[in-house]
Amino acid sequence: MVALDIDDGLAQVVLDAPSRLNALNEDDLRDLGAAYDEAERAGVRALVLRAEGRAFCAGRDISAVDPRDDDVLGYLGGRVTPLLRRMAEFPAPTFAAAQGAALGVGLGLLIATDVVYVADDARIGSPFAALGATLDSGGHWLFLDRLGAHKALDLIYTGRLMSGAEAVQSGLFSRALPADELAATTVEVARKAAGGATEAFLASKHLVQRLRDERLALWDSIDLENAAQAALCDTDDYREGFAAFQEKRAPSFTGGRRPR
Numbered sequence: 001m002v003a004l005d006i007d008d009g010l011a012q013v014v015l016d017a018p019s020r021l022n023a024l025n026e027d028d029l030r031d032l033g034a035a036y037d038e039a040e041r042a043g044v045r046a047l048v049l050r051a052e053g054r055a056f057c058a059g060r061d062i063s064a065v066d067p068r069d070d071d072v073l074g075y076l077g078g079r080v081t082p083l084l085r086r087m088a089e090f091p092a093p094t095f096a097a098a099q100g101a102a103l104g105v106g107l108g109l110l111i112a113t114d115v116v117y118v119a120d121d122a123r124i125g126s127p128f129a130a131l132g133a134t135l136d137s138g139g140h141w142l143f144l145d146r147l148g149a150h151k152a153l154d155l156i157y158t159g160r161l162m163s164g165a166e167a168v169q170s171g172l173f174s175r176a177l178p179a180d181e182l183a184a185t186t187v188e189v190a191r192k193a194a195g196g197a198t199e200a201f202l203a204s205k206h207l208v209q210r211l212r213d214e215r216l217a218l219w220d221s222i223d224l225e226n227a228a229q230a231a232l233c234d235t236d237d238y239r240e241g242f243a244a245f246q247e248k249r250a251p252s253f254t255g256g257r258r259p260r
Contacts (some may be wrong), residue, residue, distance in 0.1 A: 001015075001016045001017050001028070001031070002014065002015060002016065002028060002031040002032050002034075002035050003016050003035075004035040004038060004039065006038075006039060006042050006044060008191075008194070009043075009044055009045040009046065009194040009195070009255075010044060010045070010046050010047070010048065010187070010190055010191050010194045011035075011039035011042070011044040011046070011047040011048070012047075012048045012050065012187065013032070013035045013036065013039065013047065013048070013049045013050075014050055014051065014052060015028075015032075015049075015050070015051035015052065015056070015057055016051070016052045017052075017053075018051075018052050018053020018054065018055070019053075020058070020061060020063070021053065021054070021055035021057070021058035021100070021101060022051045022052075022053065022055055022056065022057045022058065022106070023057065023058045023059055023060060023061035023063075024057060024059070024060060024061055024105050024106075025060075025061040026075065026079055028061070029079045029080065029083050030079075032083060033082075033083050033086055036086055036087060036090055037086075039090075040090065040091060040092075043255075044092055044194070045092050045093075045193070045194040045195070045196075045198050045255050046092050046093045046094070046095065046190045046191070046193040046194035047090060047092055047093070047094045047095070047190070048094075048095045048096070048097065048186055048187055048190045049087075049094065049095070049096045049097070049109065049113060050096065050097040050098075050183055050186065050187075051097075051098070051099070053100070054099070054100045055099070055100035055101040055102075055106075056096075056097075056098035056099055056100055056101065056102045056106055056109075056110075056122070057098075057101070057102060057103070057105065057106025057109060058101045058103055058104075058106060059101075059103040059104025059105045059106050059107075060075065060104055060105050076136055076137070080105055080108065080136070080137055081137075083112075084108050084109070084111070084112040084137065084138065085112075087109070087112040087113065088112040088113075088209070091202060092194075092198060092201075092202070093114055093115070093190070093193045093194075093196075093198075093201050093202075093205070094113045094114045094115070095113065095114065095115045095116075095117070095186050095189060095190040095193070096109065096110050096113040096115070096116045096117070096186070097117050097118075097182045097183050097185075097186035097187075098110055098116065098117070098118045098119065098122050098164070098173075098182075099118070099119040099121075099122055099179050099182055100119070100121075100122060100123060101122075101123045101161075102118070102122060102123070102124055103123070103124075103125065103126075103127060104128065104135070104136060104137060104139070105136070105137045107124065107135075107137060107138070107139050107142070108136070108137025108138050108139070109137075110173065111137070111138040111139075111141075111142050112138070114205060115174045115189075116173040116174050117173070117174055117175045117176075117177055117182060117185065117186045117189075118164035118167060118168065118173050118175075118176055118177070118182070119164050119176070119177060119178070119179040119182050120163065120164050120165045120176050120177065120178055120179065121163055121164060121165075121179060122163065122164030122167070122176075123161040123162075123163070123164075124161060124162045124163075124164065124167045124172065125155050125159070125160060125161035125162055126139060126143075126155055126156045126159065127159045127161060128159070129156070129157065129158075129159045130159060134156070135156055140152070140156075142172060143155060143156070143172075146170060146171045146172050147170055147171075147172075151170075164176045195253060196253055197235075197237035197238070197241060197251075197253045197255075197256060198237070198253070198255040198256065199232060199235045199237060199238075199255070199256050200232055200235075200237065200238070203228040203229075203231070203232060204228075206228075207221070207224055207225065207228060210224065235256035236254060236256040237251075237253045237254065237255065237256030238256065240252060240253060240254075240256070241253070
C-alpha cells in the first residue's frame with residue numbers, strides 16, 4: 001500500500017505495508033509511480049519518501065513467487081527500472097528516510113532519491129546469496145562507485161549487512177540519525193527545500209546527474225555550470241535572491257519556474 005499526502009508544496013509518499021516489511025509487488029510499484037505522477041501534477045516543490053513500521057523496504061515481495069515461472073526480467077526491467085528512472089527524474093528535490101531494512105528494490109528506491117537519511121541502525125546490503133540471487137536495482141553500481149570492487153564483492157559474497165551509520169561513514173548516503181528523529185528531521189529539511197529556489201536546485205540536480213553518468217572532466221563541468229547560471233538569470237527567484245541580498249532581508253522564493 002502506498003499513501004500520498006501533499007501539504008504546502010511538500011509531498012510525502014509513504015510505503016504502508018509494515019506487516020510485510022514494505023516489500024513491493026507489481027501493484028505496489030504501479031501505485032508508487034502513480035503517487036509520483038500525482039505529486040508532479042500538483043506542482044510540489046519537494047518530496048519525501050518514507051515508510052511505516054520497522055523496515056523501509058525489504059525488497060521484492062516474493063511470498064507468492066514461483067521461481068520456475070518467474071518473469072524476473074519483466075519485473076525488474078519492465079517495472080522496477082522505469083520506476084527508478086521516473087523517481088530520479090522527479091522535477092523537484094527528493095528526500096528519503098530509511099529505517100530498518102533497505103534491501104534489493106528498497107535499496108534501489110534510495111539510489112533513485114536525491115538525498116537519503118538513514119537510521120543509525122538501518123540495515124543495508126545484499127543478503128541475496130542465500131536465495132541464489134544477485135543484487136539488483138542499481139546496487140552493484142552504488143557499492144562499486146562508493147566502496148570499490150573489493151568491499152563491494154565482500155558485501156555481496158558474505159551477505160553482511162551494514163548499519164546505517166556505517167553506510168553513511170562509507171559514503172553511501174547523506175546522513176545517519178537516531179531512528180526516533182529520522183522522519184521528523186527528513187520532513188523538516190524537505191519542507192525548507194520546498195520553500196527554496198526550485199529552479200536553482202534542479203540545475204544542480206541535473207548537473208550532478210550528468211557528472212555521475214557521463215564522468216565529465218573539470219572544464220566540461222565548469223562550462224555546464226556557467227550555462228546553468230546564465231539560464232537562471234531569467235527566473236523570478238534569481239532576481240528575488242539578489243534583491244533580498246541587496247536589501248538585507250530574507251528572500252521569499254516562489255519556485256521561479258521557467259516555461260518548458
